[in-house]
Amino acid sequence: MLNIPIWNRVLIWGVVVIGLALAMPNLFYDRVERHNDAVALIEETGATTDALEADRAGWPEFLPGTLVNLGLDLRGGAHLLAEVRVEDVYEQRMDALWPEVRDALRLERDVVGTIRRQEAPAGELRVQISQPEGMAAAVAAVRAVAQPVVSLTGIAQSTLDVRGENDVLIVTLSAAEQQATNDRTMQQSVEIVRRRVDEVGTREPTIQRQGDRRILIQVPGIGSAEELKLLIGTTARLTFHPVVGRAGSADEVPGSRQMVLPSLDEEGVYYILEQTPVVTGDDLVDAQPAFDAQTGQPSVTFRFNPNGARAFGEYTAANVGAPFAIVLDDEVISAPTIRQAITGGSGQITGNFTVQQSTDLAVLLRAGALPAEMTFLEERTIGPELGADSIAAGEIAALVAFAAVLVFMVLSYGLFGIFASVALILNVGLIFGILSLIGATLTLPGIAGIVLTIGMAVDANVLVFERIREELKTAKGPARAIELGYSRALSAIIDANLTTFIIAVILFTLGSGPVRGFSVTLGIGIMTSVFTAIYVTRLLIVTWFDRRRPKTIEV
Incomplete structure (x- = not known):
């Protein structure tokens, strides 16, 4: 009567083995992380060093290398809340x-x-x-x-x-149109911030819109909020303007539709420019750090799209011998004289740049200009020490919950409680395996979801075991009691877990940030709990029963 086909047993154990294999790298987190970073850097640059080779050799290539990403509250990093001036x-x-x-x-x-x-x-x-x-x-x-x-x-x-x-x-x-513009501006701002953050290789940033005009930015692993502000707070708006003349000071009153801007390199020099630009950085398709062929100084090369190249070529062809200004964030980088028509759609920005400044400027231009200025309303820096304390506290909470559940199950159900405890251990491994597989980010609320899952995971086993007890009282044999216990408790197990899973979906859909982290681990924990209770625990019991063939059982 207790019959589980061979293919079914192989499938169950195969799922368990794959899940535990995916979760295993998290036991060697630092080593696997260094291995992954070394592999990514070698593939990106094509160059290698002894240190990179050592890190790459620190974890076997044939083993899974996926990790659960640690969130801001566990790894440390920077938190910003910005408002976009639409x-x-x-x-x-x-x-x-x-x-x-x-x-x-x-x-x-x-x-x-x-x-x-x-x-x-x-x-x-x-x-x-x-x-x-x-x-x-x-x-x-x-x-x-x-x-x-x-x-x-x-x-x-x-x-x-x-x-x-x-x-x-x-x-x-x-x-x-204002509402549509607001939506487009916010979408563009979020995307550009994401590009700028991704360019520096940070891990699993959280960048999302909040409300009508605000953006939440959380970047684990970055040094400070000030560093993050310098990275994303620069508008990096590049424009090319006709030069009307020079001004004696910033207080000089320009003509209609004109503006006075300072020179970036020349102290006390100001330019009077036409306010409407000829071409803007919105028409850039690429920007790369380089070195000036004549001076050897760091520079930035850029390339326009067809529209920008055409407008730039037409303007330079019509204004040979006239100066024009390259303006970055309301400062004149340079104001060269047009020697000939520039029709190739590319150019070079020179100035008193260091190599790092030219690299940063290229990153900002390549990512695109922010469509509007951002005001930072809230900023926090979370140190790695605080993240380590959070991890330690989460580990203690999980271990205490785990131990309490194991003791309760063994004392309440004896050998069957041991089977449930084994399934619970496998359940936690499956949770981390799935989190690693989907590249989820684990936060402190996520740990709370796992701890809650540990407590809920044995509910299904409790329902089954109590049902088996009831069936044993009707003088049925142990095999029949076990079979009826699982079949008649199944509907209650599905109902109880389905309602909780629906709540997890609602939390994920309507929530944000920490609430989503909690709902993800809760939802995954519900699915693995049902799987281990219905299939894994039952397979352990059936395997034991087939070997021992007891005349009576005690639950």
Whole structure:
């Protein structure tokens, strides 16, 4: 009656062996981590050293090398909460819209007269027309420039709101376009922050949007929050502007649509530039650190996409002999004179860079410019010592829970309790095996989920064993009692664990950060607990029963 097919037994033990094999590298965490880092570095650079070879040889290649990643609270690192100033994007959009609006109004010059751009609050474009009676035609012309909003919620709505007040035409982004712009800006900011963090090889960072305008950034293993701010806080906005002239100081008042910026290399030198750039860093497709062929100094080479290359080539061809400025984050890196048309779509940025500065600048440019400035609202540095204390505390909690459950099961159910205890040990190994396989990040709440799982793992066994006890009271033989105990307790086991698993899914879907870490380990623990209770414990009992063939059993 107690019959488990051979293929079923092989499959059960195969799953257990694979899970334990995947979990095994975590017992040698430092050695495997050094091995993985050495292999990745050798593959990336193509070069090797004795130290790298020693680290690579520290773990056999034929064994699994996947690890459970340690979160910020266990490894130490930096935590930042940043707010994105999306209003900056509105201002940039209006500035970029001006040439198109100007051309549209010039086509209606007979009706609107002469036009002149006025100073306006951020996010607004104001244009004065000399013939106020032509305001209706001006509004219609600018509305024709607008496009449909590109978003699921703004379908069939215009990107621009256009209205006239006396002789001034006012253009702003519509509410639907502002919302779509906010979403795009946040998505772009999250992606660029992720690229910048990934470029320096940090482990399993947590970068996610919180609310409408905030980004949570947690990077384990990095030295400090200040170091992380320097990495991601630089806007790295590269622009190319026509040079109007030089200014005597930063206080000099420029003309309309002009700005005064300081020189990065020359002390006390300021340039007057056209405010609207010719080309921006958004058109860059690559940036790499290099050395200037003439001076041998560190530099950064860059390459434009086709649109940027065309605009840059047309401008330089039309302005041979005129200076233009390369501006990075509101500082003029250099202001060379255009000797000839630059049509190749590539160039070089030179300055008083060190090798590290040129490398960092290339990383920032390659990752892309942040679309808007970020303000850091919260910052924390968690030392590795605190992470080690958290790991030690989690280990103690897990061991105490583990020991208490083992003692309870053995005292309550004797030999069957020992079988359940073995299954519980295998259960914990399977949890770490799955966490390693999916590359999950373990946090302190995740350890809490594992500890909770240890306590819940024996529930299924308790249901089965109590059911076997009941069946033994009806004078059925031990084999029949064991079979009925498992079959009749199955529905209760599935119901109890399914409801808990649904809660874990809800926590993962609606939660963030620590809540998700808890739900992941809880959900995985529920699945492994059901597997070990229904299959592993039963296989142990059936194997023992086949060998001993006892006339009676005590549970």
